[in-house]
Amino acid sequence: MEHIDNFIKRVRSRLNRHLGLTVFIGSLAAGGVFTTLAALIYIIRGYHVPLFWYPVVFTVCLFAGMCCWYFLRHSHYQAAKFTDDYFSLKDGVRSYSGFHKAGKSSGFYALQAQQTDKAISAISLKSIRYKCPTCLVALAIVLILASALLGFKDDSPRIVQKRQQEQFVIERTQLINEQINEITEQIRQELEEKKLNEVVDINEIRQRVNELQETPDIKDAMRQYAQLERELGEVLSKLTQRQTEQLLERMGKQLQKDDATKALGNQLTQKEYSSASKEMQEFKIDPQAAMEIQKDQIEKLKAMAARMSEEAARSQTGTSQQSSDGQSQNNQQNNQTQKDGSQKNQQSSTDRLAQMAQQLNQSAQQMNQAMQEAIQNQAQNGQQFAGQMQQMSQNANQNLNNLGQFLQQMSARQQAQSMMQGMLGALAQSQQGLGNMPCPNGSGQTPANSPNPGGLEAGYGTSNAKNTEPGKDAPNGQITQLQGTHGAGPSITSSQESASGAGSNIGTLERELEEYMRQVESFVRREDVPEAVKAGVKAYFENIHNIDEGN
């Protein structure tokens, strides 16, 4: 009875085609639902609907539909049952299918098969028509059209601006990173040329600079620059030798009072330590010179050493008083109890300078005394005098050498400090660009009369100007930065104000606020700032913020 089997197969095939068509329409409707929902979510958030959603969603839905069709498709038995129900064959085809499957074909089974065969010969397969799910079709069409129309909607102005800002931040961070890299490389070369590698570990700084990333998020960008700034500040604070410089300056002023040491005094006052080191060599005692010459050299050395020693002693007295005052103050204020490492370094450096000055002074006095004695006993102990003076002059010269080397070190640290300050300034200057966010519709933040006019295009108040001179603040208005420990004072933090220029404050209130936030963030992250000071700064800016919100 192949006729019956073929008939059932054709019914099955027809039913599965119908099912496939229905599932296809259902898949399209489902795809329409999902794409419409996705489009609505994007549009509510202000975004343009990414077009990749459409093929992806419909492909997934069609694939899911195929899977559904595969699991829902009619079996041979189901097709037989459908045939019975559809053509009112009273379970004839179904029974035949079951009997045939069980291998029963004789007797009444054969009669049943003949009867079924006769029954299906009278019916036409074409009468099984596809029932189109009109509601589902209508739903699919409506949803697909709706999702397609939603796909044409562009980004909202807010999102456009946001994207521009992100692009701007990426470009700006890329530029800043390149600039910082270049500056770091320059500093490294300078340090190598000046053989100052031991003073600053530039490789560590380079590693940190290389870790800087390009990011669309301005907060992330500012955070990483603030972190770098803080680390550079720490390096800078280690290089700080302000107390020693002040002592040397005071010594220089004392030396300026005497004509013989005026040149050295000028150099010390002007912080030209390298020149001062060389100038100090002029005060060396020549043990081979004549007694008169040696006498003059000793007088000159004595004058210099006495003034330096005197100033050193005065400084040490003042320091000890200041220390005791600071100690009592520290007891009153808990936050002052944390001593900075750089202060200790400075103190030890100052002590060392004072000690060297005193040693030099002692050597000079001893030589002077020996010279006086030598003059009185010149005739009797000439040979003995020469040996004693030679040894003393070697000690004095040695002390002078030590002092010279100290000044050379000071000079090196001064140069390294200058480089680090330059790098910090360049970093701060680079970050200024992050504050110049693009504004919509030509309301640029950089006015034409600003020191850095122009921009990428209308509405983009940006400046691509590259700071080629690290260490020099660009005259860009009142750029107030919290730079950390730059000098001595009651507080370890000083507010350094850049040089005032001809420019006006170009930032809008929002930009200024962001800038202040960045600075505050940088400041409060510093470990060397006492908590009380941090809390005060925080409170100050919170108050400002509250006032702004209230207005």
Place this chain on the structure above:
Amino acid sequence: MTDHKQQSSASQKDNGDTQSSGLLNGNGVETEEAQQAAEQFRSIFNILKAEIRKFMVGQEDVIDNVLNAIICGGHVLLEGVPGLGKTALVHTIARALHLSFKRIQFTPDLLPSDIVGSNILIQRGGQKIFQFEPGPVFCNILLADEINRATPKTQSALLETMQEKNVTVSGVTHPLSKPFFVLATQNPIEQDGTYPLPEAQLDRFFFKLHVEMPNHSEFAEILRRTGGITEPEIEPVATGDEILRMGRTVRYIPIEEGIQDYLIRVVRLTHPRDPQSPEDVKKYVRHGASPRAAQTILAAARVRALLSGRYHVAIEDIDAVSVPAMRHRLILSFEGEAEGITPDQIIRTVINAAAL
């Protein structure tokens, strides 16, 4: 006694004759043989029905179902108000079948020995001996008229005869002649002085049929046929052998596995404890149909399929015979009885649930 022995021997002879044919040897049948048996089945049934309809007017379903039960070897409980022709139907069938017919009018004072027979003391050759005197059950068709009027003790005397088709008296078993059918009647209205049949005995009835009031035209035809001087003459058109052969023939009608599952599902859903049974069943039914009900439905559905010209059992056959086969096997709960729920309603609910 002599008649009884003759009937038994004739019946056994018939059995031997039929067993020699290929149709009944259990090894399957050839197609032509099956075709011939099916045609013979339909032919005898139609002749028998036509003969019965000479006297009986209307009651198509009742006649079909009674003949269906007889072919399957089952007993029928006819329920209806007096005067609807229950007894006349049984009389007519008995006459048309050319089988021995006995009638017992059940009354409260009827004793079991009045039905099955008893040993009586007789004198033979100068000696007094006990001899078994068969009761009215020793026949082919037994009409148990108003069966619910007898006491439960007497009713239960029919249990063995209906199921085992034997009678045991004083330790001696006496087989009944084949075929043996009990056609019982009961009046559903008159409940005074009646004893409802126990569930065990109800379960032994193949069908319980409701005999309905004839319509106007049937009334007129009844009056025409029975109001004259002569009544229609019923001739015997089928023998007991032919009935037995028809019963064996239907057993070859195949049923597809899925349809058999449907049958089982229908029966199982009548049980309130079945997790898939409808709420009405859970609420109104105390006990569902037994596996014997499933056997009954299958056998009756086969007969119906063959009479419908089909060689397979269809779901509609099962649906059609489920009501008469299960209505007396469902025991309603108190709630069901109180709300006037009928077993027929429950069975239709079950059929609808099984079709889903």
